Amino acid sequence: MTELRLDAGEAVIQDCFDSTNWNAVGGKAQPTAQAKRYPVVVKAKRVNGKWYVYESTAQRSSTC
Numbered sequence: 001m002t003e004l005r006l007d008a009g010e011a012v013i014q015d016c017f018d019s020t021n022w023n024a025v026g027g028k029a030q031p032t033a034q035a036k037r038y039p040v041v042v043k044a045k046r047v048n049g050k051w052y053v054y055e056s057t058a059q060r061s062s063t064c
Contacts (some may be wrong), residue, residue: 002014004006006021008044008049009045009046010029010043010044010045011043011044011045011051012041012042012043012044013041013042013044014039014041014042015039015040016037016038016039016040016064017037017038017039017040017058018036018037019036019037019038020037021049033053033058034060035060035061035062037063037064038058038059038060038061038062038063038064039058039059039064040057041056041057041059041060042055042056042057043055043056
């Protein structure tokens with residue numbers, strides 16, 4: 001899902017976060033049961049000609 005409304009200065013972007021090959025620095029992080037790949041939805045708004053992300057939601061209960 002990607003939505004861009006230039007007239008309103010708003011955008012919604014869905015991407016897939018992939019932590020498959022992620023490693024903790026020093027190896028101290030414990031493995032979790034959450035998915036290694038999951039959707040992330042980001043909302044952005046244009047203010048004074050610049051785009052700002054104002055919300056980012058990870059959907060860790062789903063996979064992509």
